Amino acid sequence: MPELPPEGQPSRLRRALAAAGRVATAPVRGAAYLVGSARAHQHFFLPVLNGALGDQLAARYDPRALRMSFRVDGHDVSVAALGLRAPRQQTVVFLHGLMGDEQIWQTGFADAPDYRRYGPRLAAEAGVRALYIRFNSGLHLSENGRELNCLLSELATAYPDALGKLVLVGHSMGGLIIRSAGYYGSSGGQLEVKSEPLKTPEPNAKEPGQPLTINSHLLTEGAPWLAHLRAVFLLGTPNDGSWLEQNSHFAAHLLKRIDLFPTRFLSNALNQRSNGIKDLRRSILVDEDWQDAHADDLAPPRTAVPLLPGVAYHLLMGSWLKTNRPAALRQYFGDGLVSRGSAQGADIFGNEAALPPGTSVRTAEFQQQHHSGLLTHPEVYQYLKHWI
Template identity: 60%
Template sequence: MLRRTLTSLARAALLPVRNAEHWLLSGRAHQHYWQPVLNGAFGDQLAAQGDARAIALSFRRGGQDVPVAELGLSEERQKTVVFVHGLMGDELIWQAGPADAPGGPLRYGPRLAAEAGVRPLYVRYNSGRHISENGRALSALLTELVETYPQAVGELVLVGHSMGGLVIRSAGYYGALGNEQSAMSKEQLTNAEENAPKELSIADYSLPLAGAPWLAHLRTVFLLGVPHEGSYLEQNSAAVERLLRRLDVLPTRLLASEVFARRSNGIKDLGAARLVDEDWLPLGPAADAHDAADSADAAGPPRPRTPVPLLPSVAYHVLVGTWLRAGRAQALRDYFGDGLVGTASGQGPSLAPDDTPLPPGTRLRTARFAAQHHTGLLRHEAAYQYLRRWL
């Protein structure tokens, strides 16, 4: 008995040592997440300070930024699939599981390349910046892609997860405005309504009047777990911030100003799914953009969102997960949705309002996946087969 006890104790004592290599490899496999997480939380502030840790939107290959001119695309008219990650994510979520799980299944990008013969391209961006800032940057990147490789890029397919889907929709909005309008500075955008033609306001630019060239290639958009009507988590955070400010005592003021208010603009945008600059820009010319966004979150409900219609001649596929089991109350299942995005927000009623017809040639299809949480949609076999079928 004593011998068995001592043996068990020895094994227990040596267990951390024996598993040290596993934990070390696991830590190395996941260390690439630290910079995206930091950018998701405070990326707007890092970018404003010129911090070297701030991520610049770019295509990625082998863990490195790759300029468009160095992508070296050669095969002609190949269907090209561009993957866009969500908040605090990076391009690796589309490619493989953890490096410490050898032999694990490949994820959507490599599988589609092998099984469907498409060309996968992966984008990484600073998810702490405003969604509209990343949308305009993505539109510019896609424009550079098709202009650099006019013969290599055939049909263009965009796949976005969570915030990435909102960035894609924002890119479509700014792409439809045309390159000149999309490249406007914030100061110009503040006065854009006054400078726009009287017979056509900015909100009416729903069709590609002088659209970015990548729109001519766009055929399909997949939106996985996207909070089209906003994230209930951020909405609750904004409500807590408002409550703390109203209590107006030193501890609650510190929590409101140093914890909640310092979350990034990208996170704040998720609360109301703000896709357009005008939805967060200061209401007056003398206001500061950051202060205006803070006051909008802290003082009351957000201003009405600028409509962002679907693009013409594009097939949209909305993939929604349901996290809770079927035995739970339906209202509870709908509220929590996939765990991070509520069912109603994920389905996106504003994508196709009842009183608004779809643009010419546009199709909208919704697919629901039971027992799938938010990140599970990134590696779910049925979700992959859906992409493969409708690609």
């Protein structure tokens, strides 16, 4: 007699038929997954396109070229339409990185249904006002920096009573644009320090919110948002450039020097990447540097953008490789896209004796975390919640 399967277990025939069914329906299930994934990520199409070719789109006034704007529920929103009401509420403004958008701070395709990322969680648990900005990451960093300075100035002008302490959080390229905006907001790095503090309303027991203490070191007429600025968080920001873009530039330069038809073709193809990507080679934050005649040299000039006085800077970085890997290798690859040395920005952030008045710098490294993992890491969130 044939051996019967143990009670409660399917027979071999049923298992074989089930396996055959799974194989037969695999293409359908795979296609359904791809369609679902594409729908969930369709908001990324324009940011990715702009990150790769955004400067070219903007140059020919292509309607697909993104413009820097605050974003609410997936739509561009003017400053006037934000309708900020709560008096002197601490406000956190989030800026994404290359080829990203504002949704990386809020939700993700693989997130659990009830999972909230940094922006919504901080709003709910820390009582801050979370604002999100989307921009064309294919433009020069300095172009976006100047635009951010104008946008934040408009925000501070429109809501002088609603805007309390201001905190800026930038991931990767977003952190560089924050630094560039500070440069242009402070009149090209030259601050007019005023000794007289701005008079603020006395705290009213009937009104919510805390009294605002103005940062008098950054009290400038041209950029009123600087007077509110208290902290800047840079997550995986290549303050001294990206090794990946440095290698891309070197490869394009070498292929061009070989000067054969195939190598010229490859060099020209590599050089079609956007100005925003090219600026990441040395983290060029001011117009004069990319306009310089030697901007494409292997060692181009770079203007040092100073830190802002009275601001707390937080450098958060990931370490992608395991701790048993050689230290030099872990230092070079960093979070996979940004080296540890670049994230630390030793030239600007490393000299404590040269820090402006009231400025502080803190660093935190998160082990076995890649570049995008810094956007969802629970320890990164706890750090933000603690220091914000």
